[in-house]
Amino acid sequence: MIFTRESIESAKRTVYAAMPPTPQYNWPLLKQALGFDVWVKHENHTPLGAFKVRGGLTYADWLRRTHPDVRHVISATRGNHGQSIGFAARQHGLKATVVVPHGNSVEKNAAMRALDVELVEHGEDFQASSEHAAVLAKRDGLHRVPSYHPELVRGVATAYVEFFEALRESPPDVLYVPIGLGSGITGASVARAHCGVKTRLIGVVSTLAPAYQKSFQSGVAIDAPATTAIADGMACRSAVPEALEIIRREVEDVIAVSDEEVASAMRLIYTSTHNVAEGAGAAALAAAIQQNDRWGGKRVGVVLSGGNVDASVLARVLKNEQ
Template sequence: MQFTPDEIADAQRIVYAAMPPTPQYAWPQLAQVLGGELWLKHENHTPVGAFKIRGGLTYFDTLVRQRPDVRHVVSATRGNHGQSVGFAARRHGLAATIVVPHGNSAEKNAAMRALGVNLVEHGDDFQAASEHAAELAQAHHAHRIPSFHRELVRGVATAYVEFFEALREAPPEVLYVPIGLGSGFAAAAAARAHVGAKTRLIGVVSAHATAYLDSFQAGRPVDAPVSTVLADGMACRTPVPEAVALIEREAEDVVAVSDDEVAAAMRLLYGATHNVAEGAGAAGLAAALQLSGRWRGRRVGVVLTGGNVDAPLFAQVLQSQIID
């Protein structure tokens, strides 16, 4: 998936009308633990605490121009995509219904409700919620917003363009990108092509939700069960075929990190940078630590994709009470 320079510039115009670029820092304590220079991109510093907001902004900008008749949108989420939809829908005066599975993050649910969405709980996992969202959209003649779409990727690409352009003089040799349904990885690949960086991309999945790793290894979409406690943003049971093909084409590798490794990365991020990371947000660092021997002494990139974790769960992580 590629974008023209004009498409990227237009995405930047749309995104920066709502938020400034986010920073990237080389944190000394992270470098010390990793054994190499580590640059951390702070997508937890957005108005919804996660990178997804960028895609929602570009998606809705295109939607309202191409479909001025749309007044109601429906989507499914584990939280960050839903906040993105709610944020953008409110800016454009559209009604939004978001479906989440039962047992979803209470604080992400509260954040979505605060943005004005009608929150519906259905099913035991994201896939069940997604299927119900499609049914609701059809029943109410509403516009169904997918979780993977070219316009979502175009917006998210602005984050990675910022990252690669900030480090243009000395880009990282490798960038670890968490994979939920694949929009973040697709955006990183598009931004890499746009800037002309040679950075290798390594996708990161939860060891308790391995659909994209299994698909990468099989060369075709493969479903996998989901049991992760921490990485709800990566809790994908059914991968998107287009995303699978893109990851197979663009990824140096795809690796899996356990909830224990994610918890350790969350603690390290808090201790070394005083930033709160949700499970998926810490997955990139968890992978970098897992593979530190491969890249020791070199420049590494990690994206803290979000910081939306429920306080009781984060407290358990800090107390080392999360186990696989």
């Protein structure tokens, strides 16, 4: 996936018409806990509390220009992608339907409804919801927004362009990025090429949703159960072949973190920065902690990709009762 310099600059203009850049901070207490500089990219500070809004904005802008007759879009999500579609659809006067699995985050569902999204609950996991969205799109003549698409990646890449440009004088040696369906990690690779930095990229999955790790290791897209209880943003059962191709070419490794490691990272983020991280949002830090013996004297980047965690879940995590 190759984007021109102008296409990335265009994505930045589209994103910044709706939101400012998000910050990156080197928190002293994180350095004290891990033993090296940790730069956190705060995508929990977007208008929707997660990085996905960027891709929704660029996808909707592309859709308006290339498919002007579309009036109603549909997609599937565990939450943040659906919010991004609702947010961008409302900007362009489109109707939006989003399919979520039963038992999805109560607060993410409420956030989508607040964006005028018509919410449909179907299936026990994301994959089942995605398949149902395809059925509804065909039945009702709706435009189906995929969860992975070059236009989503183009928007998401702007987060990492900000990160690398802000740290241009001394870029991090490594950047950890959580993997759901792949727009984050592939967006980071696009941004790295755009900015001309040599930062290593390491993808992070859940031990209870290892499809991308298994696919990365084998070289072919592999399905695997997705049963993580806390990192719903990484609860992906099937690797996307187009994303996998880029990941295998651009990413040094894909490692897995447990729900317990994620919960511990959520607590550390809260106590060290007073930011709230959802499970997937804390996965990058969990991975850096797991591999902290590799990075003495180095500079490490992690993305706090989202902070949309239900209050009841956060309360259990902070009490170490997950």
